[in-house]
Amino acid sequence: MLAEFNGNGWLKRLGLTVLEFFLPRMCLFCGVAVGEAAAVAVCPECEAQIQWVASPLCTCCGVLFASRDGADRVCGACQADPPPFSRARAAALYDGPVAQAITRFKFSRQLAFLPVMQHWLKRPLGLELVAAADLLAPVPLHPKRIKNRGFNQSLFLARAFPEAPVAREAVVRTRHTAPQVGLNPKQRQDNVKGAFAVTDPARVKGKSVLLIDDLFTTGATAKECARVLRRAGARRVEVLTVARVEYD
Numbered sequence: 001m002l003a004e005f006n007g008n009g010w011l012k013r014l015g016l017t018v019l020e021f022f023l024p025r026m027c028l029f030c031g032v033a034v035g036e037a038a039a040v041a042v043c044p045e046c047e048a049q050i051q052w053v054a055s056p057l058c059t060c061c062g063v064l065f066a067s068r069d070g071a072d073r074v075c076g077a078c079q080a081d082p083p084p085f086s087r088a089r090a091a092a093l094y095d096g097p098v099a100q101a102i103t104r105f106k107f108s109r110q111l112a113f114l115p116v117m118q119h120w121l122k123r124p125l126g127l128e129l130v131a132a133a134d135l136l137a138p139v140p141l142h143p144k145r146i147k148n149r150g151f152n153q154s155l156f157l158a159r160a161f162p163e164a165p166v167a168r169e170a171v172v173r174t175r176h177t178a179p180q181v182g183l184n185p186k187q188r189q190d191n192v193k194g195a196f197a198v199t200d201p202a203r204v205k206g207k208s209v210l211l212i213d214d215l216f217t218t219g220a221t222a223k224e225c226a227r228v229l230r231r232a233g234a235r236r237v238e239v240l241t242v243a244r245v246e247y248d
């Protein structure tokens, strides 16, 4: 216990310096003071830059249609090649403060961004998916990557929903894969092919499983995880991410 108060390791773990901890609450993105009543440390101006996911979108993969007229429908890609998940939804587009939060949390270990991303996951779309799920399954990282990064961001994000059961190892990585960044859609698909497994099929059999991740890009990782879950007997797989890349 004493060790907790020796030095400020615990503040560092929260992504804070001693000074930040005692200063008035500030917007994580621009530094202006944020009222104590605000749910998270984001000022109205930065919040206004966020592009929330909204209709019209693909009822399956959740892609936003470039033409902002018309109703939700299944997109051409999902019609041609239906994904193994029933729905994939994200809170916002991967841009501005949302992109900043994801990269600074994941690559610079600024854990102060976690509550903000958890808050974004709890928008109505996310809550709807969580309510429909029996189990939350964080997209796994290979142990080698966890060792480098120090944590699995997806597991931390899944903790936004303390009332929902989280099966932290429902899906595991069976091999280390190169980062998806910089790969084209086909390369991304090949890169993650056969990289996941379900170790305990009894855990997911007949269940509705919600995969949790920070970012949906081409959906290659989500599809591969959904495929192994379905093969292991999951009744339905859905996907919830903080962000997704732009329009179709």
Ligand SMILES: [Zn+2]
Binding pocket: 027, 028, 029, 030, 031, 032, 042, 043, 044, 045, 046, 047
């Ligand atoms: Zn701000």
Ligand SMILES: [Zn+2]
Binding pocket: 058, 059, 060, 061, 062, 063, 074, 075, 076, 077, 078, 079
């Ligand atoms: Zn689609």
